[in-house]
Amino acid sequence: MKSLRMCCALLALAALPVWAAPGVMLRDDSLRSAPAATAPLLGTVAKGQTVEMLGRQGAWSQIQVGNRTGWVRLLSVRGGAAAQTDVAGELAGVLALGTTRRDPGRVVAVAGVRGLSEEELKLAQYDPRQLERLESYAVTQAEAARFAAEAGLARRELAYLPAPQTAARGEGERSGQP
């Protein structure tokens, strides 16, 4: 078991370079030496700080800030810096798909694939044959449960997360149901 964990850790490390991407801190957070709340503190990272995102493990993101590397809570950081990221890569991907983007509000696609601008959705025609196809892929609850078990997935009881205070106020105001 322990060796398995080591193996996983090594794999995670091996995957790091692929992941590296710019990010921005969404809030102040502690920088720790390992992905655990009990891990030694390396310092703090301030909200708004741009960082390099190296990888993730569970609820934790590994980041590099300046010459320091450590772990912060996953939800404390978001990907995508103010500066553009990997534009060349994105562009290559788009070109490879035969898509052009002259008009930023709309995807112009070739090869029979239409984009999903609002206008195109508005003009969409009901397609009963596609709906039939969709029906043919339906699976039963029992079949889905079997498939989940094959991957070692087991159901867990867990309550829904309450809305954070700021959001809860807005939701309350709007519920005018009889």
Next chain:
Amino acid sequence: MRSFILIFAWLVTANLAQAADFGGLLRGVLGGVQTGPSAQEAAANGNNNNAPLGNLIGALLAGQTTPEQERLIGQQIAGNLLGAAPLVRDDALQRYVNRVGRWVASTSERPDLAWRFGVIESEDINAFAAPGGYVFVTKGLYRRLQNEAELAAVLGHEIGHVIRQHHLKLLQQSQMIAAVGGLFGQRLGNRSQVIQNLIGNGAEIVARSLDKDAEYEADRIGMVLTARAGYDPYALPAVLQEIGHVPAQDSRLALLYKTHPHPEDRLARLGEAAEAAGPGLPEGRLVDKRFYRLK
């Protein structure tokens, strides 16, 4: 008799004309519509009718749609959406997504809905839900997913919209329905036409903005359903981060950004919610070995 038919024809035409402007009308009235007495009246009528369609409009206004009515509305929307973006021709992929989706949905309070999942032909990065259990992911979004947990998370967010009936509530809030409901009830045209008038044009409703709180709520539900199903609950934040990596001006994100809060805000809200929940969410599996990758 003849004049009755004429008036009837005029009303139908007027109805269709109004339907054409449904989207624009709706935007102007969202949030401030009173559906008081007329809604209750309509609901009372609806209760006397056992046909599947019943008094659909009245039921909608009263927020009392039957599962059959919900299904019919969803079917029309799904059929329209598929008209714009058909299913990816890959049986194994579609079956895989249905297995994962159905498992996640079975951990919700509406496990018995006729859940249907599909990956649709679009390079946009987006996902859609329609009432009654329809959930769609674009190929563009699917391609960016790293493992089954992330797929479960995306489906979980959309399942959240379905189980909380966010799109039904959007329909309910529209003044258009109040007008149509008052004039005709459900007694004109065939079933498909009635629903079509109700939901507006094509599949446009899936592109309409729900209010931000509905999106944040769907995020919280998505995260919890992912965890309940045994996956890593942080898969949804991971997807949001991944989306954050795509330059915001990328046109494939245009519709998503138009209808959803920015991933940054969604991550921040999820963070607050997860923090408030206390001990933290259980760890879970990523399931990447059998994750179905697009060819």
